[in-house]
Amino acid sequence: MFVASLGKSVLDGIGALGRLGTFSFQSLANIQSGGGLPARLVRSTFEIGVRCLPVITIVAAFSGLVLGLQGHYVLSRFGASEMLGTLVSLSLCRELAPVLAAIMLAGQAGTSLAAELGIQRSTEQIDAFELMGISAEGFLVGPRLLVAAFVVPALTSLFTLVGVAGGWLSGCVLLHQDANSYWAAVHQAVQPRDVFECLIKALVFGILTVALCSFQGFYSHRLGEAGARSVGAATVRGVVFSSIAVLVADYLITSILV
């Protein structure tokens, strides 16, 4: 009984992954459907990039501040406080910035995306696209996926820079550590492969988050709920699934790249 239900869950999971892959592929393959692509790209850049800037900046600043604070006290115990720049920059670049930026993206743009598509589904707008011969996936989701591939790495880079500055603020300005040794450590620590790892994670996490939230909103009518409840359910599932997916993908990418 247990084995059968486990097997069914695994098969369902594989099926869902396949549907998500097909959905993402169709979205990108039909991105031109319905015309007006430049305007849709600009709108998607605003939604995913500009709207997420404040939350990304705030979270990055406080992540850096906390890292600087904790790092200072921990490293001081071992007489290695000059390593603070190394700790802050590598932690942010390789792990915290891609993961936290993606989770903030899910919270800000992902919820909005899932809710918008869910409402468009429940008000028959997606059916209207289909009847007009426009690929709703391509028109509504394609530009967002494409934009996520460029904007999320940019947001993650910004997160890293603001976070490192936050570390400097708490470690050097507030706790009076030597600023020159902090920046020298940052400069020495961060290697091109670290930046590559940061960007590749940001790219994967960004696409995963946007694809999962869009998928949940687009197929909200299949969640067994109706109307406003289906939109709510799609939004929650979008954020929860994309957050879990980001952490799982983080482990997989790290294990490959380390």
Next chain:
Amino acid sequence: MTQTDPLPCTKQTGSPTPPLLELRSIQKSFGSKEVLKDVSFEVPQGGIVSILGRSGTGKSVLLRCVVGLYRPDHGQILYGGQDVAEPGPRAALRQASSYVFQQNALFDTATVLENMLLPLQARGDLRPAEQLTKARELLRRMELEEAASRYPAQLSGGMQKRLAVARALVTDPAMVFFDEPTAGLDPIRRNAVFEMIARLQKERGFTAVVVTHDVQEALIVSSRIVWLDAGRVLFSGTAREFEAQNAPEFCEFRDNLESLRQSLRSLSAVV
């Protein structure tokens, strides 16, 4: 006669020209709920065909089956003699038809003008300047030109309905499906919507298939009536034939309407 027995006049007498749309034994279930049991009727070219019936009798499901939003479990839908289950005829039906949704389904992130342009852009058979001219011309005729740069949510209910109809007509379709076009409208607006459908149908010559509860208005504007009850066609014929029906199901419906009218008259006399 049981409620689900087809009436004698449900048999098609055979149109002189082949029907534009033909439904043969359509069945559709959702889980264990059988919504459409055995629906067959024909839609001749031109005119207005109204599909009537109580709420929950499967009228909208039937329309969604015809345009391919739902797949029937059984039966055939022929457009111009071709089965729309095949990709080619289905594409031909979609190319030649438009659909006005019950809740309008206007694209809320697009302006009124963009809503009009999208179907034209999807077809791609006109140059952008021609698309713009055509969209603006139809907006002017539907008295929506002033609202071109507004978003659907900023329009009144009547304007939204007019925009939904204008968007459906902008591609000059041969066939237009209206799903409950008067749902949620007051009696004055209801009449205006039916008047608009009848006027546009005459001007443009498309074939209209209208799903509605409004028996009186439908009888006035329709060339043919299809009466659906519990997922079966109880009647299919002309409006005049329908009015001549004395079957209990229709009499009950007409009696209810008459009783409502009398109540309203007495109420207005009191006020």
